[in-house]
Amino acid sequence: MLDARVSPALVLGIESSCDETGVALVQSTPGQAVPQLLAHALFSQIEMHQAYGGVVPELASRDHIRRVLPLTREVLQQAGKALSEVDVVAFTRGPGLAGALLVGSGVACALGAALGKPVLGVHHLEGHLLSPFLSADPPQFPFVALLVSGGHTQLMQVDGVGRYTLLGETIDDAAGEAFDKSAKLLGLPYPGGPGLSKLATQGDAQAFKLPRPLLHSGNLDFSFAGLKTAVLTQSQKLGADLQARKADLAASTQAAIVEVLVKKSMLALTQTGAKRLVVAGGVGANRELRAQLDAQCAKLGVRVHYPEMHLCTDNGAMIALAAAMRLQAGVQSASLDYSFEVKPRWPLAQIGV
Ligand code: KG4
Ligand code: ZN
Numbered sequence: 221m222l223d224a225r226v227s228p229a230l231v232l233g234i235e236s237s238c239d240e241t242g243v244a245l246v247q248s249t250p251g252q253a254v255p256q257l258l259a260h261a262l263f264s265q266i267e268m269h270q271a272y273g274g275v276v277p278e279l280a281s282r283d284h285i286r287r288v289l290p291l292t293r294e295v296l297q298q299a300g301k302a303l304s305e306v307d308v309v310a311f312t313r314g315p316g317l318a319g320a321l322l323v324g325s326g327v328a329c330a331l332g333a334a335l336g337k338p339v340l341g342v343h344h345l346e347g348h349l350l351s352p353f354l355s356a357d358p359p360q361f362p363f364v365a366l367l368v369s370g371g372h373t374q375l376m377q378v379d380g381v382g383r384y385t386l387l388g389e390t391i392d393d394a395a396g397e398a399f400d401k402s403a404k405l406l407g408l409p410y411p412g413g414p415g416l417s418k419l420a421t422q423g424d425a426q427a428f429k430l431p432r433p434l435l436h437s438g439n440l441d442f443s444f445a446g447l448k449t450a451v452l453t454q455s456q457k458l459g460a461d462l463q464a465r466k467a468d469l470a471a472s473t474q475a476a477i478v479e480v481l482v483k484k485s486m487l488a489l490t491q492t493g494a495k496r497l498v499v500a501g502g503v504g505a506n507r508e509l510r511a512q513l514d515a516q517c518a519k520l521g522v523r524v525h526y527p528e529m530h531l532c533t534d535n536g537a538m539i540a541l542a543a544a545m546r547l548q549a550g551v552q553s554a555s556l557d558y559s560f561e562v563k564p565r566w567p568l569a570q571i572g573v
Contacts, residue, residue: 229307233540236324237316237344239265239275241287242536245299248544254353255544259298260537263287270409281319288327308554310543313341314563321562329558338554340543345568347538348500351527359525364494366485369501370396375440375488381549386569387488388440395503398444402451402473406466416470417506423471428454430476440488482512489522497524505532
């Protein structure tokens with residue numbers, strides 16, 4: 221018997237899919253709808269990768285190795301728990317950088333084997349998607365989810381834990397990538413999203429007319445690659461004036477990305493008739509996006525739910541939470557088979573229940 225049904229459970233979650241090592245402990249209790257976050261700790265490698273203008277996969281893997289066990293000790297201490305009390309060890313199985321995923325998966329499975337406790341591999345995007353359940357105002361199923369991270373831009377119909385239907389997605393760059401690549405063209409450090417949105421607050425969003433790709437396509441797909449090219453062309457045209465007009469170009473870029481995300485989200489809501497929207501992933505931290513979604517959803521009578529600001533970008537809490545919710549909903553069992561396989565490419569709609 222390799223499967224283990226575990227309830228109630230103290231779940232240790234390890235996230236290592238990209239450039240953040242995150243570890244967290246959540247406790248799920250029967251009768252309680254949402255598992256409780258006991259502790260979480262994070263180490264961001266951003267500073268290390270900034271020198272290269274983007275994530276260097278080999279450096280990321282090596283740094284995950286250095287951070288994961290100290291962070292694990294830290295969360296156990298914060299929560300006042302012993303390692304032996306952990307019931308399940310969860311980890312990000314994919315999608316992400318293969319080497320980085322191997323570190324978290326390897327450590328999680330080694331810990332599970334050493335403790336004789338079951339392990340459970342989680343989809344990174346499911347972690348993002350469920351992360352608003354840790355907020356003070358958790359959503360209820362069903363809802364439409366706008367998943368906007370550095371690598372993904374998707375609209376999903378979510379009917380329950382593990383019940384995800386893809387409504388539309390980007391056909392090229394992700395929204396986070398559009399922020400990051402445009403920011404790079406403006407000379408801002410990696411990752412560019414936070415810096416570009418900060419600069420945008422000092423600029424005029426109407427200053428430059430930038431494309432809104434697929435805005436009127438009638439479907440729920442996105443395309444952001446052309447926007448980056450338009451920002452490049454505009455910055456070349458500005459030449460020596462770029463420095464003085466940087467804030468205007470940042471504001472115009474953000475306005476283009478946000479308008480497409482908001483309009484497509486509204487279309488998804490009217491098409492599905494959903495009364496709730498959940499926004500998740502790093503770009504979900506963008507204040508302009510939040511303000512416009514709030515305003516438009518209020519008009520439609522739709523409630524919007526976001527993760528806490530500090531849980532928008534990658535973290536271990538969302539991985540421990542997703543594992544605990546999958547166990548609680550009975551859609552997945554933890555496993556006593558410690559062999560593992562990472563999935564660098566893994567469509568969320570294919571994880572099933
Ligand atoms: O979800 P996440 O941490 O990592 C992935 O799973 O990809 O998302 C990272 C992305 C980066 O592209 C980053 O620039 C973007 O989220 N981001 C933002 C903001 N904060 C993070 N983009 C726009 N505005 C922000 N405030
Ligand atoms: Zn992520």
